[in-house]
Each structure stands twice: as structure tokens, then as C-alpha cells.
Amino acid sequence: SAIVHWFREQDIRLQDNAALSAASSKAKDASVPLLTIFVFSPLDMEWHGLSPAKIDFILESLKLLQSELEELHIPLVPLTANRRVDKGKMVMDFIKKHKVSHVFANFEYEVDELRRDLDLYKRLKSEETSFELFHDQTVMEPGTLTSGSGAPMKVFTPYHKAWLQKVGRQPELLNVYDDPAANDKDVSTKYKDLFGQKFPEAPKSKQFQSESERKSIRQLWPAGHQAAMKRLDHFLGKKVETYKANRSTPAADNSSRLSAYFSAGVLSVRQALSAARKANDDQNFETSGNSGIYSWARELVFREFYRHMLIIKPHNAMNLPSNLKFDFVQWEDDEEGWKKWCKGKTGMPFIDAGMRQLNTESYMHNRLRMNTASYLRTNLLIDYRKGERYFAEHLIDWDLANNTNGWEPSYTVFNPVVQAEKCDPDGEYIRKWVPELNNVQGKAVFDPYHRLSKQEFEKLDYPAPHVDFKESRQRCLQRYKSDMADA
Ligand code: FAD
Numbered sequence: 001s002a003i004v005h006w007f008r009e010q011d012i013r014l015q016d017n018a019a020l021s022a023a024s025s026k027a028k029d030a031s032v033p034l035l036t037i038f039v040f041s042p043l044d045m046e047w048h049g050l051s052p053a054k055i056d057f058i059l060e061s062l063k064l065l066q067s068e069l070e071e072l073h074i075p076l077v078p079l080t081a082n083r084r085v086d087k088g089k090m091v092m093d094f095i096k097k098h099k100v101s102h103v104f105a106n107f108e109y110e111v112d113e114l115r116r117d118l119d120l121y122k123r124l125k126s127e128e129t130s131f132e133l134f135h136d137q138t139v140m141e142p143g144t145l146t147s148g149s150g151a152p153m154k155v156f157t158p159y160h161k162a163w164l165q166k167v168g169r170q171p172e173l174l175n176v177y178d179d180p181a182a183n184d185k186d187v188s189t190k191y192k193d194l195f196g197q198k199f200p201e202a203p204k205s206k207q208f209q210s211e212s213e214r215k216s217i218r219q220l221w222p223a224g225h226q227a228a229m230k231r232l233d234h235f236l237g238k239k240v241e242t243y244k245a246n247r248s249t250p251a252a253d254n255s256s257r258l259s260a261y262f263s264a265g266v267l268s269v270r271q272a273l274s275a276a277r278k279a280n281d282d283q284n285f286e287t288s289g290n291s292g293i294y295s296w297a298r299e300l301v302f303r304e305f306y307r308h309m310l311i312i313k314p315h316n317a318m319n320l321p322s323n324l325k326f327d328f329v330q331w332e333d334d335e336e337g338w339k340k341w342c343k344g345k346t347g348m349p350f351i352d353a354g355m356r357q358l359n360t361e362s363y364m365h366n367r368l369r370m371n372t373a374s375y376l377r378t379n380l381l382i383d384y385r386k387g388e389r390y391f392a393e394h395l396i397d398w399d400l401a402n403n404t405n406g407w408e409p410s411y412t413v414f415n416p417v418v419q420a421e422k423c424d425p426d427g428e429y430i431r432k433w434v435p436e437l438n439n440v441q442g443k444a445v446f447d448p449y450h451r452l453s454k455q456e457f458e459k460l461d462y463p464a465p466h467v468d469f470k471e472s473r474q475r476c477l478q479r480y481k482s483d484m485a486d487a
Pocket of ligand 1: 247255256257258259260262263296299300302303306364365366367369370373391395397398399400402403404405406407
């Protein structure tokens with residue numbers, strides 16, 4: 001018999017992996033081999049709209065993981081299930097074939113994934129195989145922080161406070177799990193066929209458009225745990241000091257750029273936060289310590305909070321807004337506005353810069369994500385779900401909980417000119433991504449259509465704004481109010 005760890009798309013690492021570590025202990029206790037699998041489903045990837053960058057990142061990280069595991073005589077076997085519903089069957093077949101007594105995996109909190117695991121749990125039970133799931137994606141188990149009434153917390157500020165207090169009282173929550181122990185050497189011969197199996201290619205529709213695109217994305221986002229650790233060390237050593245002051249200044253590029261690694265679980269949040277705690281002289285993440293570290297940890301608590309909210313509002317994973325009233329809004333069918341937004345040609349420099357960064361780097365700075373999302377769902381009044389999907393199709397760090405919560409509609413309408421003046425005061429970020437505006441001097445770069453003469457503007461080869469800011473803001477607020485009144 002054997003023990004299996006099933007890697008999913010959110011725990012692609014050997015280090016500090018709750019379920020993998022438990023599977024290894026179980027295998028050692030029972031003196032049986034540990035085998036690992038990953039179920040690849042091309043149609044599932046298309047269904048979720050994953051970007052070529054993210055799929056490539058996952059596949060490359062899996063290949064590196066496979067060779068790390070093979071050094072420990074542990075195979076990582078790629079299984080291919082064409083449709084997502086076939087994933088469970090592929091696992092069942094593998095389990096029967098190799099007489100597996102226990103299956104270990106980490107929780108995925110999205111509704112379909114939870115249903116799949118529940119179904120598999122029942123099927124495995126009838127085969128007398130146990131199936132154990134672990135909480136691994138967060139430090140704080142989602143759903144556990146409750147308010148005075150005993151209900152799960154629903155507001156970030158008190159959640160953050162409670163999170164800090166709990167981790168302060170129980171620093172062991174940041175302890176990392178042991179790496180898996182090596183299998184006996186003879187596993188490599190006994191299970192020879194399971195070693196060195198090739199991972200499939202990305203589905204055709206999800207491949208990079210060109211080799212040079214692939215190269216530049218790989219350079220920006222090198223795959224694998226070691227690359228993540230290097231980035232974490234660099235961030236904590238060189239960048240975190242100025243993080244608080246600069247986190248909303250996109251030209252400073254002062255954030256960690258670790259999101260791709262967290263979302264695919266190539267780096268665990270526990271490991272990152274325990275390294276941050278060490279860098280903070282082992283102090284807790286309270287304001288008394290390094291303010292950059294406090295402020296960075298707060299962002300990771302946001303990530304924890306959004307996973308917590310997914311448990312409380314599972315419809316968030318089903319294409320519905322948290323606030324269901326927004327589902328009643330009649331959105332505009334503005335094909336031209338949509339195309340301009342996607343290409344970064346709306347005539348609003350800050351918005352266009354953000355979209356062009358996304359289209360080039362498969363990544364966008366947080367401040368720009370906030371602004372481009374607001375512009376689509378309020379000024380253009382286009383269904384925010386189209387934008388959500390576009391982000392999924394282009395981001396290397398797409399993460400369902402973070403993305404849906406980031407896109408959650410609200411009455412807030414960002415003014416992209418005011419935002420740019422505040423967050424990009426020298427227009428450096430705009431000029432980097434919108435080279436048509438390279439030679440525009442001073443504050444005109446934030447709103448060239450209104451701040452240059454007609455003649456000067458026409459020379460730029462840059463579009464006039466697709467919508468007037470004030471009018472579109474008014475239109476949005478009225479529409480939200482009237483449509484939601486009927487809800
Ligand atoms: P850092 O500033 O270094 O932060 C460290 C980590 O904290 C990030 O890697 C991320 O895991 C987490 N984090 C940071 N900001 C947030 C936040 N606002 N909400 C939740 N977690 C956060 N993040 C994703 O990981 N995937 C997404 O698909 C995604 N979509 C978004 C869509 C919109 C509309 C908005 C407004 C935000 C979205 N975010 C998403 C959150 C945030 O923009 C990114 O996590 C961040 O820009 C990644 O850069 P970084 O790793 O340098 O972040």
C-alpha cells in the first residue's frame with residue numbers, strides 16, 4: 001500500500017506544506033511509500049479563464065517541484081483529466097491501482113472544489129481509503145475569528161485587530177511545517193514508472209503569443225520556491241523599510257511582487273510572515289515594530305480576510321457580488337468603451353498606464369487595480385464581471401478570493417486625475433507606460449485633453465476621454481440608486 005499527497009493549484013511547494021508534511025509522517029509511521037499527484041485539467045483552466053502567464057508559471061513550478069521531490073525518492077505524477085468533473089475519477093483510478101490507504105490534500109475554499117472533495121470523500125470511504133484535508137492557505141483558519149455574538153467577523157478593521165492579537169498571543173501559529181522525509185531508495189526502482197513523468201503542455205488557447213513574450217514573462221516571474229525565497233529576502237532586506245511610505249506610489253515599485261507565488265502556493269504565507277517577524281526582531285506585527293513590516297503584514301491579513309469571507313459568502317465564488325443588490329444593476333453594453341479599456345486607450349492616462357502594465361507584465365500595481373476597476377464599473381458602467389474575467393485572463397497572480405473582493409462593486413468612484421496627481425506626482429508611471437505622453441510637461445500629463453490647447457493635444461496621437469468624468473459619475477450614481485431601489 002501507499003500514502004498519497006494530492007497537490008492542487010494553490011500549494012505547489014514542498015516547504016511548509018501542512019498536508020504534505022502530515023502525509024509524510026503517516027507514511028513513515030506505516031513504513032509505506034509516499035506518492036504525490038497533481039491533476040491537470042485543461043478545460044478547468046479554460047473555465048476559470050487562467051492566463052497563459054499563470055498556467056506557464058504553475059507548470060514550470062511543478063517541474064521544479066518534481067525534481068526536488070525526486071531527490072527524496074518521492075514521485076510527483078501528473079494526471080490529466082480533460083474536464084473538471086473527471087478530476088475525482090482520475091484520483092480514484094490512481095488510488096485503486098496503487099492500493100492507496102490514505103489521501104492527503106489541502107483545502108480549496110471555492111464552492112465547486114469543496115463539493116468535489118466532499119463527493120470524493122464519500123467515494124473513497126466506500127473503498128476504505130481515508131481522505132484528510134488540511135487548512136494551509138492562511139495563518140488563521142478561515143471562518144474562525146468571531147465577534148462578541150459568536151458570528152464570524154465581517155468587517156476588516158476588527159478582523160485585523162483580532163488577527164494581530166491572536167498571533168501575538170500564539171506566535172506558534174507562524175511555525176512552519178516540516179519538509180517531507182525521503183522515501184527509501186528502493187521506491188525509485190519499485191515505482192520506476194511513476195518517476196520523471198512529463199507534464200502536459202498548456203492548452204492551445206492558453207499558450208503565449210510568441211516566444212519573446214514567454215521569455216520576458218519568465219524573466220519577470222521566475223518559477224519555483226527558490227526564486228520566491230530570493231524575492232522575499234530581497235524585499236525584507238531592501239524594500240520593506242520604505243513600504244509604508246511608498247506602497248501607493250506605483251513608480252516606486254516598492255511592493256514585494258510576491259502575489260504570483262502566494263496565489264499558486266509556491267511560497268506559504270506562514271513562511272513569509274515568520275521571516276518578516278524575524279526581520280522585525282521577533283516582535284509581533286503591532287505598530288510598535290517596524291512600520292513597513294506592520295503595513296506589509298496588514299496586506300497579508302487582507303488576503304486572509306478575503307478567504308475568511310469566501311467561507312461566509314460562498315456565492316462570491318459563483319459570479320455574484322457580496323452585496324447581492326448590485327446584481328440588479330443594468331450595465332451598459334459599451335463595446336467601444338470596453339475595447340478601449342482593455343487596450344489602455346480610454347483617454348485617461350492613469351487608467352491607460354495601468355491597463356498597459358497589465359497587458360505587458362501580467363501584473364498591475366494595486367493602486368492601479370483599484371482605479372481601473374472603478375473606472376470600468378462606474379465611469380464606463382460596464383458589468384464588473386467582465387473586468388474581473390479580463391484580470392483573470394491576464395494576471396499571473398490571479399486569485400479568486402482577492403480578485404472578486406477587489407472587484408466588489410460599491411458607490412466609490414475614484415477620480416483618476418486626482419488619484420494620479422496624488423500617487424504619481426511626477427507623472428513617472430504614466431510616462432513609462434503611455435509613451436505618447438512622454439513630452440507632455442507638468443500637470444498636463446494627468447489630463448492632457450483638458451489641460452493642453454486643442455492644437456497641442458492633437459499632436460499627441462493620444463485619444464480624447466471616452467466619457468466625461470463628471471457626467472459618467474453622475475450617470476453611475478443615479479443608475480445604482482434607481483436599480484438597487486427595485487432590488
Ligand atoms: P504586496 O504589497 O507586497 O503585498 C503582499 C501580499 O499581500 C500580496 O502578494 C498579496 O498576496 C497580499 N495582498 C496585497 N494587497 C492585497 C489586497 N488588496 N487584497 C488582498 N491581498 C492583498 N491580488 C492577488 O493576489 N490576485 C488577484 O487576482 C488580485 N486581483 C485584484 C483585483 C483588484 C480589482 C484589486 C483592487 C486588487 C487585487 N489584488 C489581487 C490585490 C493586490 O492588488 C495584489 O495582491 C498586489 O498588487 C500584489 O502585489 P505584491 O505582491 O507586490 O503585493
